[in-house]
Amino acid sequence: MSPVEPPPARGVTRSRVSNLHEGLLRAVSSDHGGVGTILAHRAFDRADEPAGIAFIDLVVLPAHTSIGLHRHADDRETYVILTGRGRMTLDGEEFAVRAGDVIPNRPHGEHGLANDSDDELRLLVFEIGPLDGIR
Numbered sequence: 656m657s658p659v660e661p662p663p664a665r666g667v668t669r670s671r672v673s674n675l676h677e678g679l680l681r682a683v684s685s686d687h688g689g690v691g692t693i694l695a696h697r698a699f700d701r702a703d704e705p706a707g708i709a710f711i712d713l714v715v716l717p718a719h720t721s722i723g724l725h726r727h728a729d730d731r732e733t734y735v736i737l738t739g740r741g742r743m744t745l746d747g748e749e750f751a752v753r754a755g756d757v758i759p760n761r762p763h764g765e766h767g768l769a770n771d772s773d774d775e776l777r778l779l780v781f782e783i784g785p786l787d788g789i790r
Contacts, residue, residue: 671745676755698733698757698781709782716741716770716778724767730784732760734768739776742769762786 673679680694709730716722716739724744734743740753744767745760752758752768760766762784770776 671759672752673757674755679757698735707783709784711779711781714778714780716768716776718770718773718775721769722767724765726763726765727760727782728784729762729786730782731762731786732766732780732782734758734760735779737777737779739770739774740772741776742771743767
């Protein structure tokens with residue numbers, strides 16, 4: 656069993672969040688022989704995460720619903736906010752999230768998501784692991 660990672664220093668969690676609408680996408684021409692230029696962002700790469708994908712979920716949070724604060728074991732779960740906005744709690748820090756945000760939840764980290772708006776919040780959730788000490 657691998658040791659539990661210590662929580663990150665206060666204020667650095669938001670810096671781990673990237674946004675697809677703010678320069679993260681890169682132009683790729685003729686991708687796999689296709690026509691024209693597309694925009695893409697690889698959220699993870701198998702070379703960086705040698706353990707397999709545990710799951711990929713599309714999740715819809717209706718207005719004023721939430722995913723409760725919880726922890727996983729030795730895996731990495733990532734939330735990709737597709738539409739809407741809400742409040743993310745990540746390792747004790749709460750901050751606003753919006754469409755395009757990519758939020759990595761570290762192994763053994765504590766996280767939850769609340770839709771505090773009057774509109775739906777849609778997200779993609781994927782989990783890689785168990786990592787079994789591979790990092």
